Amino acid sequence: MHKRDLAEGYGAVYLPHALERKYPGAANQWGWQYVFPSRNLSTDPMSGKMRRHHVDPSAVNKGIRSAVRKGGLDKKVSAHTMRHSFATHLLERGTDIRTIQALLGHEDVSTTMIYTHVLQQGGHGVASPLDDLFAQESQG
Numbered sequence: 001m002h003k004r005d006l007a008e009g010y011g012a013v014y015l016p017h018a019l020e021r022k023y024p025g026a027a028n029q030w031g032w033q034y035v036f037p038s039r040n041l042s043t044d045p046m047s048g049k050m051r052r053h054h055v056d057p058s059a060v061n062k063g064i065r066s067a068v069r070k071g072g073l074d075k076k077v078s079a080h081t082m083r084h085s086f087a088t089h090l091l092e093r094g095t096d097i098r099t100i101q102a103l104l105g106h107e108d109v110s111t112t113m114i115y116t117h118v119l120q121q122g123g124h125g126v127a128s129p130l131d132d133l134f135a136q137e138s139q140g
Contacts, residue, residue: 010050087115
């Protein structure tokens with residue numbers, strides 16, 4: 001989709017002005033594109049340019065609800081559940097809290113710290129890097 005958009009002159013996403021000035025051409029690069037792009041092009045109200053924006057968040061939640069139903073799960077699941085799970089798994093793997101803060105886009109680390117309540121593992125929940133090496137040896 002991105003390659004086609006580029007070929008047709010619509011491959012640029014909106015970037016804040018400072019980023020656009022600092023990284024000319026970045027708006028056309030794959031790394032800056034939306035993970036969940038909209039099916040349709042629309043006019044950017046700020047610039048008047050035709051662009052592909054992100055899909056409406058309700059469509060993502062609708063897809064998740066459909067998958068939950070098809071999977072026979074009896075739980076309430078949303079995109080926020082996925083975000084929470086992502087942060088929790090990063091913490092379980094030992095990712096530092098500041099990195100998680102940056103990935104989630106939290107301005108204040110206290111917001112990110114909310115995710116630490118689910119760990120409650122103490123020192124016994126921390127895996128040694130040597131455990132990872134032994135796991136790799138046994139698989140390879």
